[in-house]
Amino acid sequence: MFDIVTTPISIDHVMKQVMHHNAGAVVTFVGTVREMTGEKQTLYLQYEAYESMARSMLSRIGKEIREKWPDTRVAIVHRIGRLEIGDVAVAIAVSSPHRQDAYEANRYAIEHIKKLVPIWKKEHWTDGKLWVGNQTETVSFKERGGVARL
C-alpha cells in the first residue's frame, strides 16, 4: 500500500498491511504536525503534492526496499491538505523477520521521502506563512509581496 490521501491516516490500518506470520518485527514511523519549531509556533500546515508522481515515487521506494531487504514488506501513506497540530502527516510500516532490517528499511523510506517525493508543506505560523524550502528544513522560501527570496 502506497498512497496519498486527504483524510486522516489510520496507523493501525497501515501496520496491518505489513504484518504477517513470518515477520517477527514491525517498525513504524509516524510523522505528526509539530507545534513549535525553535521559537516559532505553527498554527497549521497545508500539504500539497504532485499526486500521481508522488504515488509512483512511494511505490518505487517500496520496490527499492524489497530489493535491498528481500524479506521486508512496506506500506507508506502520506496525507495532504490542511493538517492541524498533532495530525499524522505520514505513516511508514516495515515488517521483517529481522529487526535490524525493519529499522534500516524504515529509515531508508523516510529519508527518501524527504528528498525525492514531490510533496510540499506550507507552514502557517502565528506571524506569517511560508513554503518549507528543502528536506532538511534549513532553507525557507519566504513569501514577501509575492516574490520569493531564495
Add this chain to the structure above:
Amino acid sequence: MFDIVTTPISIDHVMKQVMHHNAGAVVTFVGTVREMTGEKQTLYLQYEAYESMARSMLSRIGKEIREKWPDTRVAIVHRIGRLEIGDVAVAIAVSSPHRQDAYEANRYAIEHIKKLVPIWKKEHWTDGKLWVGNQTETVSFKERGGVARL
C-alpha cells in the same frame, strides 16, 4: 508507561502514551510471534517473567533513554503468558522532535530488553519445546528427560 501484561497489547494505546504536540516523530517497534524460524514451525510461545524486576528494568531503560536523548518520551509494554502466532509480544514507542533520535532510542530499547530484562520464552514446536537460550537466539537449552544440555 512501562508494563508487563497478560492481556493483548493495544499498539495504539502504547503510541498514544508518547505522542504530543512537540514530537514530530514517533517510532514504534512491535515484536510479534513468528511462525517459522528456519525450518522449524512454532505452534505457540509461553513467556514468563520475573515480573517485578522486569517492570523496574523497563523503567530504567526508559530513564536511560531520556538521559541520552533528552527530548524523547518512551513507553514499553511486554506481554507474558501463552501467545499464539501473530500475537504482539512487545511494543515500544518513542517520540521525539527529531526522527534520528526516535529511531536510535527505539533501537536502544529493544536491544537492552533482549539482553537485560528478565523475560523468557519457551518455544513450543511441532517436534518439541525448549526455552530459548539467549538474546541472540543462537543458543538453545533443549530439554531432554527433564535435564537441560547446556
Add this chain to the structure above:
Amino acid sequence: MIRILLFAQLKDQVGENKLLLDYQPLSVADLKKQMQDRYKFQTKDVMVAINEEYAADYDMIHDGDVVAMIPPVSGG
C-alpha cells in the same frame, strides 16, 4: 505542445499551476533558463520531472511531454 506543471512557491509566484508552451526542441537546462528569464524565479534548486520521472539538465524535452518544475520537497 509542452505542458509545464508548477507547485508550491513556484505556483504562487507565477500565479498558475500549469503553463502551456509551444513545442520547440529544448533541454531541461534550456527550459529552466527560459522560466527563470520569464518569471524571475531561481531554478538552481528546482528539480525537473519529465512525465513523472526526474530528469537531468541535458535531457531533451519532447512534444507532448508533461514537465514538472519541482522546488525542494518537504513532505514527511
Add this chain to the structure above:
Amino acid sequence: MIRILLFAQLKDQVGENKLLLDYQPLSVADLKKQMQDRYKFQTKDVMVAINEEYAADYDMIHDGDVVAMIPPVSGG
C-alpha cells in the same frame, strides 16, 4: 534466610521456582558454585540479581536478600 528464585529452564530442572537457604556469609560466586554442585546445572551463563539488581560475582549476599538466578533472557 536467603530466598532464591528460579526461572525458565532452571525452574524446570530443579522442579521448584523458589528455594530457601539458611543464611551463611557467601558471595554470588559461592552461591553459583553451591547451586551447580547441588542441582547439576551450569551457571556460566546465569546472571544473578540481588533484590532485583544485577550483581557481580564478588558481591556478598546478606541475610534476608532475595536472590534471582537468571538464565539468558529471551524477551522481545
